[in-house]
Amino acid sequence: MKVLITSTGNTANANFDLRFGRAGWYCIYDTEDASTSFIENENKDRQGGAGTKAAEQVAALGVKKVISGDFGPKAKDLLNQFSIQMVILQKQDTTVQDVIDQLKK
Amino acid sequence: MTNSKKMSFKIAIASGKGGTGKTTVSVNLSNLLNRNRYNTLLADCDVEEPNSALFFSEKQEMEPKECFQKIPEIDSEKCTFCGKCAEYCEFNAISIIKNLKYQKVHSDLCHSCGACSVVCKHGAIKEIDHPIGSIQHYRIKDDLNVVEGRLKIGSAMQTMLINQVKEFIDNKAEILVFDAPPGTSCPMVETVADADFVVLVTEPTPFGLYDLKLAVDVVKQLGVPFGVFVNKAGLGTDKMYEYLKAEEIMLLGEVPFDRNYASKYAEGKLLDTKESSMDSYYEYLVDEIKRRLN
Numbered sequence: 225m226k227v228l229i230t231s232t233g234n235t236a237n238a239n240f241d242l243r244f245g246r247a248g249w250y251c252i253y254d255t256e257d258a259s260t261s262f263i264e265n266e267n268k269d270r271q272g273g274a275g276t277k278a279a280e281q282v283a284a285l286g287v288k289k290v291i292s293g294d295f296g297p298k299a300k301d302l303l304n305q306f307s308i309q310m311v312i313l314q315k316q317d318t319t320v321q322d323v324i325d326q327l328k329k
Numbered sequence: 330m331t332n333s334k335k336m337s338f339k340i341a342i343a344s345g346k347g348g349t350g351k352t353t354v355s356v357n358l359s360n361l362l363n364r365n366r367y368n369t370l371l372a373d374c375d376v377e378e379p380n381s382a383l384f385f386s387e388k389q390e391m392e393p394k395e396c397f398q399k400i401p402e403i404d405s406e407k408c409t410f411c412g413k414c415a416e417y418c419e420f421n422a423i424s425i426i427k428n429l430k431y432q433k434v435h436s437d438l439c440h441s442c443g444a445c446s447v448v449c450k451h452g453a454i455k456e457i458d459h460p461i462g463s464i465q466h467y468r469i470k471d472d473l474n475v476v477e478g479r480l481k482i483g484s485a486m487q488t489m490l491i492n493q494v495k496e497f498i499d500n501k502a503e504i505l506v507f508d509a510p511p512g513t514s515c516p517m518v519e520t521v522a523d524a525d526f527v528v529l530v531t532e533p534t535p536f537g538l539y540d541l542k543l544a545v546d547v548v549k550q551l552g553v554p555f556g557v558f559v560n561k562a563g564l565g566t567d568k569m570y571e572y573l574k575a576e577e578i579m580l581l582g583e584v585p586f587d588r589n590y591a592s593k594y595a596e597g598k599l600l601d602t603k604e605s606s607m608d609s610y611y612e613y614l615v616d617e618i619k620r621r622l623n
Contacts, residue, residue, distance in 0.1 A: 273421020273438050280424050283431070298435060302424065 227253045228282055229323050230292040234262040236321040240313070242293025245275030251320050252285065253327065260324070275299035282308060291323055337370075337498075338622050339505045341524035343548075345540025347511035349530045350560035350584070351375070355508035356384045356599050358528075361611050362504050362618070363473040370502035373477035374491045374520040375510040382467050382475045384599045391466040396478075396493045398441040398486050399456035403432045407453035414445035414454060437485065461486040464497050474502065487516040495523075504618070513543045521548060526621055527555035528581060528614065534565035538572060545578065554621075555579075558614060561586040581614045 230247035232239045241247035250263045267277040275295070279302035282290055289309040303310055313323065342355045352375070359371040373379040382388065401414070401423070410430055415423040422438035423445060424431070436459060446454040462480040469475060478494040480487060487510065498505065509520035521527050527548050531541040541557065548555045556579035559569065563586045573580055584590075584607075593599060 267421070270421060273435065276424055276435060276438075277421055280426050284426050284428055298438075302433070306429070 225255045225289065226285065226287045227255060227289045227291065227327060228285070228287045229253060229320050230290075231262065231320045234264070236260055236324065237319055240293075240315065240318045240320055240323055242314070242316065244290070244292040244295050244299055245278045247278075247292065250278075250281070251324075252287065253324055255327070258328075260320075273298075276302060279303050282306075291327075337500045337502050337505045338618070339507065339524045339526075340618065341507040341509050341521040341527045341553075342530060343509035343517055343521050343527055343544060344511060344530045345513055345542070345544035346531065346537050349532045349537060351511070351530050352381050352384075352508055353560065353584075353594060353599060354528065354530050354558055355506055356381055357607060357611060358614065359473070359475075359506045360600055361608060361615055362506070363470070365615060365619075366472075367504050368472040368502045369504045369506065370474045370476060370498060370500070371506045371508065372494055372498060373475065373508045374494055374516070375508055376462060376478035376480040376487050376490045376494070376516070377510065379465075379477035379479055379508075381508050382465070382477055383597050385467065385469050385475060386597075386600075388467040388469050388475070391468065393463040393465045393479075394497065395460060396462050396464060396490055397458040398439075398461045398489055399443065400436045400439045400441065400459045401434055401445050401454045402457050403434060404453045404455065405432065407451050408432055409451055409453075411451075413448045413450070417444045417448045419444070437483075441486075441489065460484075462490045464490075464494055466497075472502075488519045491516055491519045504622075513540075513547045517544075518547060518551070521553060522551050524553055526618065527553050529555055529557045530560055531557060531569065532561040532564060533559055533567075533569040534561075535568070537565070538569050541569070542572070545576070556581040556614075556617065559583045579617075581617060582610055582612075584610045 229251040230241040231249040231251045232241045246268045252261045267274045276298045279299040283306045291311040342351045359369050363369045373381040410427045412425040415425040420438045422435045424433045461484045465477050467475040478490045507520050510516045529544050531537045558581045562583040
């Protein structure tokens, strides 16, 4: 299963990003083979609709679970529509690797 | 119609800061111009909170005009999910997910620019009218009218509604007074951009001065002639006057701060105050307008 974790950078050592639509990067973690890949968020500086664009991207990628600090109403609607689980993690000083480690437990 | 529109002289009453007295000045000025025998129309462009009309106790209310914006609707039968519409949408108002054959229009993000329907090669987009608010016309006298835009709660289409208010004015009036919304963003720009003269209302406080500078920057960039009207004079500091002098900005008048006057405003009785006492503060402004009319 693919899990998306919002990240401030393009490595697992980067800090977790509390923002969903305006996160710097997206880490795709695959629970099957424990692989990670990073995608830059091209829509992070958009005036509006960054959340919906992010949710579209998540759906298109076939991700089943998203971990971020919070989700806006429009992003929530879209993610719900595709039955993608949203996990809210309100933890500022944590790395993407820490989040992955927690998932493994 | 076009010719008569050109003939009306347009004055926009704006400010950077909110609560400086745009409506007070708009209402008093419109009333005073009308008493000077000018056919005057006051257009309340503060569409999120129009209140100019409240100050005219005797008025005839006309049938309101409903206002709409066009929002696309995508026909799933015709749509190929190519994503061109979403790609051209500057406001991210369309979601297309090709591999999931999913399409959705986010109406609250749509600005009705029409780019999606131009770019769709499959005729899958139809534009549907959505209400954004209404325009209310009040007839005060034969030669004094008030028109206000009233934005529908939840709509973010202030600028579009202001534009429709301007279109609505037919114009027999010699002078149009536009009561602008506060701030210096799109709705304010839409209101002042095509004015013949802008009156920036401010108060001599640090907040008033800070926001006035922003408003001055905007009207200078727009190239519209303007002057400053100081309300609540006597409050704050002299910095406002130092700034106006240094920048060589025309001071159009001052109204001293008065608690009683503020409570009259709160009761909606702006125009019931003794005419002679208020009129003197607007003399210079009215003269300036007369100069510009000739």
